[in-house]
Amino acid sequence: MRLLLLTILLLLSCAQGVDSFGIKGLLSSLHPRKIIDGFNVAIVGKNKYENKTFRQDFRIENDNKIYSDKLDFFSTLATLGRSKKELWDESLASYYNEFLTVAEEHGIEIYDESLKRMYSMRFVDSFSSENTSNYTALCIRTNFQFQENAITKKDSIYRMEILRSKYELFKSKFSEDYETSGAASYNYLWKRIVYHELMHCLLHLGHLPKEDKYRDDIMYPSYSMNIPLTKREWNKMLKRNFSKSLIEQMEYVK
Numbered sequence: 001m002r003l004l005l006l007t008i009l010l011l012l013s014c015a016q017g018v019d020s021f022g023i024k025g026l027l028s029s030l031h032p033r034k035i036i037d038g039f040n041v042a043i044v045g046k047n048k049y050e051n052k053t054f055r056q057d058f059r060i061e062n063d064n065k066i067y068s069d070k071l072d073f074f075s076t077l078a079t080l081g082r083s084k085k086e087l088w089d090e091s092l093a094s095y096y097n098e099f100l101t102v103a104e105e106h107g108i109e110i111y112d113e114s115l116k117r118m119y120s121m122r123f124v125d126s127f128s129s130e131n132t133s134n135y136t137a138l139c140i141r142t143n144f145q146f147q148e149n150a151i152t153k154k155d156s157i158y159r160m161e162i163l164r165s166k167y168e169l170f171k172s173k174f175s176e177d178y179e180t181s182g183a184a185s186y187n188y189l190w191k192r193i194v195y196h197e198l199m200h201c202l203l204h205l206g207h208l209p210k211e212d213k214y215r216d217d218i219m220y221p222s223y224s225m226n227i228p229l230t231k232r233e234w235n236k237m238l239k240r241n242f243s244k245s246l247i248e249q250m251e252y253v254k
C-alpha cells in the first residue's frame, strides 16, 4: 500500500512540477494515517521558513561540516553543550509517550524514522538557538552530513527545548485532580504547549493560518497564558488537531 501511495505521489509530483506539488486535493481522498505517510515520504517544495526573519518556535540549522561518522556528530554536539541524549528529561518523556498513544488513537501513524530523529526533550535556562526569549518551547532541527563507507550521507535530528522558568510558572498552577474535576486546568494548557512542539518535531507540521477560527487549536502560532482548559475542551482540541481537515491547513516543514 505504501508503495502504491508513493507511486501516486510521485506521479502527481511529475505531473505538476516539483515546486508546485499539489498535496491538498490528494489529501482529501486519503485516510488520516496516510496523510502523515505523505508528509514524511513525499513532500517536496520550498522551505517556507529557512530564510524568513520573523520568529518561529522552530528552527532549522544546517551544519555544513562533514563528520567522519554519525557518532562524531553526536560527540561534537555534546562537547559544544548543545545536547546529549542523556539530557532527555523523564518528566517530559511521559508527554512524549502520551502523544504517541493519542496520535495513534486518532489514526495518525508516526514513522519510526521520525521517532529515531527525535534526539532530546529537555529544560533549558536559555534556548541554544539565538534570541528567542519570548517563547516557552522550541523545536530545533539540525541537518548534518557524515561519512559512511566513503560516501557522504545526510541526516537530521530534532531537539525540543523548554524554558525552565516558564515551566515553573505553569507548574505552580497545576492541580492534582485535573483529570477528574472537570474544572479548567493549567495542566491541559501546558499539554497544549508540549503537544504543539511535538507536532513540529515528530510530524514536521507547521502552524495553522493566523485566523480567528483557529485560535483555539493546538497549531495556532500563539496561546494565551491566562486561559486554562477543561478536559472537555482539551479532548475537543485533540480531535480537531488530528483531523484531516485541520492537518490540511497546517504548513508543512520540509
Ligand SMILES: [Zn+2]
Residues within 6 Å of the ligand: 056, 057, 058, 196, 200, 207, 221
Ligand atoms: Zn510552533
